[in-house]
Amino acid sequence: xxxxxxxxxxxxxxxxxxxxxxxxxxxxxxxxxxxxxxxxxxxxxxxxxxxxxxxxxxxxxxxxxxxxxxxxxxxxxxxxxxxxxxxxxxxxxxxxxxxxxxxxx
Amino acid sequence: xxxxxxxxxxxxxxxxxxxxxxxxxxxxxxxxxxxxxxxxxxxxxxxxxxxxxxxxxxxxxxxxxxxxxxxxxxxxxxxxxxxxxxxxxxxxxxxxxxxxxxxxxxxxxxxxxxxxxxxxxxxxxxxxxxxxxxxxxxxxxxxxxxxxxxxxxxxxxxxxxxxxxxxxxxxxxxxxxxxxxxxxxxxxxxxxxxxxxxxxxxxxxxxxxxxxxxxxxxxxxxxxxxxxxxxxxxxxxxxxxxxxxxxxxxxxxxxxxxxxxxxxxxxxxxxxxxxxxxxxxxxxxxxxxxxxxxxxxxxxxxxxxxxxxxxxxxx
Numbered sequence: 001x002x003x004x005x006x007x008x009x010x011x012x013x014x015x016x017x018x019x020x021x022x023x024x025x026x027x028x029x030x031x032x033x034x035x036x037x038x039x040x041x042x043x044x045x046x047x048x049x050x051x052x053x054x055x056x057x058x059x060x061x062x063x064x065x066x067x068x069x070x071x072x073x074x075x076x077x078x079x080x081x082x083x084x085x086x087x088x089x090x091x092x093x094x095x096x097x098x099x100x101x102x103x104x105x
Numbered sequence: 106x107x108x109x110x111x112x113x114x115x116x117x118x119x120x121x122x123x124x125x126x127x128x129x130x131x132x133x134x135x136x137x138x139x140x141x142x143x144x145x146x147x148x149x150x151x152x153x154x155x156x157x158x159x160x161x162x163x164x165x166x167x168x169x170x171x172x173x174x175x176x177x178x179x180x181x182x183x184x185x186x187x188x189x190x191x192x193x194x195x196x197x198x199x200x201x202x203x204x205x206x207x208x209x210x211x212x213x214x215x216x217x218x219x220x221x222x223x224x225x226x227x228x229x230x231x232x233x234x235x236x237x238x239x240x241x242x243x244x245x246x247x248x249x250x251x252x253x254x255x256x257x258x259x260x261x262x263x264x265x266x267x268x269x270x271x272x273x274x275x276x277x278x279x280x281x282x283x284x285x286x287x288x289x290x291x292x293x294x295x296x297x298x299x300x301x302x303x304x305x306x307x308x309x310x311x312x313x314x315x316x317x318x319x320x321x322x323x324x325x326x327x328x329x330x331x332x333x334x335x336x337x338x339x340x341x342x343x344x345x346x347x348x349x350x351x352x353x354x355x356x357x358x359x360x361x362x363x364x365x366x367x368x369x370x371x372x373x374x375x376x377x378x379x380x381x382x383x384x385x386x387x388x389x390x391x392x393x394x395x396x397x398x399x400x401x402x403x404x405x406x407x408x409x410x411x412x413x414x415x416x417x418x419x420x
Contacts, residue, residue, distance in 0.1 A: 046329050072348040075317055082116040082321055084106045084125060100317035101348075102162055102331055103270055103340050 041091050047099035056093065061085035064097070073101050117318050120355035128322045135319045138310045139171050146292040148305040153260035155179040156302075158250050159202075159214075161195030163320045163327040164265030166202050168308055170325055172263070173210045179263070180213040181206075182253050184246050187219050187226025188334060195328050202325070215257070217249045223409065228334065234411040238334040241408060248405035251396060254302035266306040269313040272358040273343035275365055287369065288380045297384035300397045312351075312358060313344075 040055040043063070054063065060076045060083050076083050077096040089095055106115040108127035115125035119134075126134055142148065149155055155172060159165040159181040172179040183199045185192050196216075203214035220226050227245065231238040254262040271290060278286050294304040308316060320327055335341065350357045390396070391403035398404070 047331060070345070070348045070352050072312075072314060072351045073345070075314065075321060077321060082128075082318055084115050084118045086106050098317065098321075098329060099331075100163070100313045101269070101341060101344050102164070102313070103273075103335060103338070103344070 039091060041089055041093045041095055044094075044096045045099075046096065047101075056091045057088050059085065060087050060089060063089060063095070067097070069097065073099060075100055116322065117315075119315070121312075121351070121359060131318065132322060135311060135315065136171060136175060139168075139307050140175060142292060142307050142310045143175075143305075146305070146309075148263075148293050148307060149177070149261045149303075151176065153178070154258070155261050155263050156215075156250070156254045156257070156259040157181040157263045158246070158265070159183050159199050160265075161198040161328045162265070163317050163325070163329075164267055164270075164308060164313070166198070166265075166325050166327050167316050167320050167323075168263060168265045169202070169206065169212070170323065171319075172307070173206060173212060180215070180259070182215040182217065182250060184249055185216060185218040185220070186242060186245075188228060188332070189226075191328075191330070191333055192226075194330075198326055198328050215253055217253065219245065223412070225412065230408070230412050234408050236408065239338060242334065244404045244408055248396065248403070251300075251302050255300070259302065261303045261305055263305050263307055265308055265316075267308040267311055267313050267316055268358055268362060269344055269347065270340075271306070271309055272347055272362040273340050275362055276343045276347065277339060287365075288383075291366070291369070291380070295381050297381035298388050298397050300390060300395060301384075301388075309362070310359075 040053040043052045043054050044050070045052070045067075054066075058066075061071070063076070064071050064074065064085070071085060075098045076085075076087075077098060078087070078089065078093050083089075106118060106125045107113070108115045108130050109124050110130040111127060113127035113129070116128055117131055118125045124134075155177055157165065157169045157172065157179050159169055160183070165181075169179060169181050181199075181203065183196065185196055199214065203212070206212035207214075219230075223230060223245070225233070227242050228238055230236075230245070231241040234241060236244075250262050250264075253259075271292075275287075275290055278284070278290070292306045292309040296303040311319075319325075347358055347361075384397070387399050388397040389399075389401075391398045391406055392401050393406040394403060396403050396405070400407075402410075
């Protein structure tokens with residue numbers, strides 16, 4: 001439960017938006033709706049593991065904002081190269097959004 | 106975005122330094138930050154032997170790589186915690202890196218296997234001893250890192266703790282007013298008594314994101330997935346909160362932790378002793394293993410006795 005709260009918190013949800021039902025996060029759960037397009041760029045998220053198709057072109061900063069991800073906690077890798085937040089991503093790109101946070105206790 | 110130091114395209118923007126850098130300039134920046142940390146905090150000299158605690162994650166493998174690039178005599182220790190496939194994947198990354206490090210710099214890897222030596226994996230040991238897994242893991246790793254550093258005559262033990270680790274830990278200690286832990290947050294912990302190795306954190310000036318970027322740029326193959334035992338940890342919650350603050354106000358994490366380091370002399374308050382003086386007053390050798398402890402029997406020996414179902418007695 002705490003882990004789910006942490007995940008939701010990191011994705012920009014307020015406590016009033018958190019529902020007790022398990023399952024995928026609301027904005028990542030189905031390949032449909034405004035964020036998704038079957039012909040869009042492939043976006044792989046490492047933590048939690050997900051692959052999405054998202055319509056380009058859009059900047060790296062906009063991509064993170066749309067997915068409610070804190071920029072300080074992620075790297076965006078296009079192909080095998082890091083990209084800065086102003087870089088434009090195209091439908092033909094293969095993109096990895098990698099979480100950089102680790103550690104216990 | 107262009108690199109601030111050369112005409113190439115930038116691959117990372119360091120908002121806290123207002124600095125965008127290309128791969129080569131960013132690699133130089135990371136090396137400079139580590140070299141500055143080692144010098145400023147008097148961690149070790151060029152002839153001293155360093156033992157790096159490696160886990161297969163980005164921080165420890167990057168630390169080992171950076172120390173070797175800077176020309177230090179750095180070997181490594183991996184503790185296999187016996188966490189199923191996660192430990193197997195972690196060890197594979199460590200082993201691949203170690204083979205390269207041995208070819209390039211004759212560096213050596215030590216491996217301690219918990220399931221074979223302690224009789225069970227860390228998850229099972231934690232259940233047997235009614236301890237949180239991360240707490241039992243910390244006890245066990247500290248014990249073996251210290252033991253192997255001393256047995257093999259290393260001058261110093263280096264860990265991959267970064268700015269995010271230290272800032273999150275500081276936030277946790279302050280939120281709970283655990284002032285007794287504050288002086289253990291220094292980047293250099295001296296070998297205050299016989300039986301303790303000197304411990305250093307050469308990555309304390311770099312954020313997790315910067316270290317992950319260094320690993321990606323320099324093709325260091327590390328375990329990206331989180332340790333399955335760390336899910337729900339308070340440290341991860343503090344890191345999330347600090348990263349939200351950092352995004353809104355770049356530089357928050359380093360102002361928080363570096364500010365603490367500058368002011369800690371005034372914050373200690375509970376006694377007027379230095380950490381080394383305090384340690385010499387309260388620590389004595391464990392009656393079972395001989396490592397320094399505040400009790401007759403150290404936490405590791407108590408844990409192992411409980412795991413084996415043996416009543417704990419001092420000899």
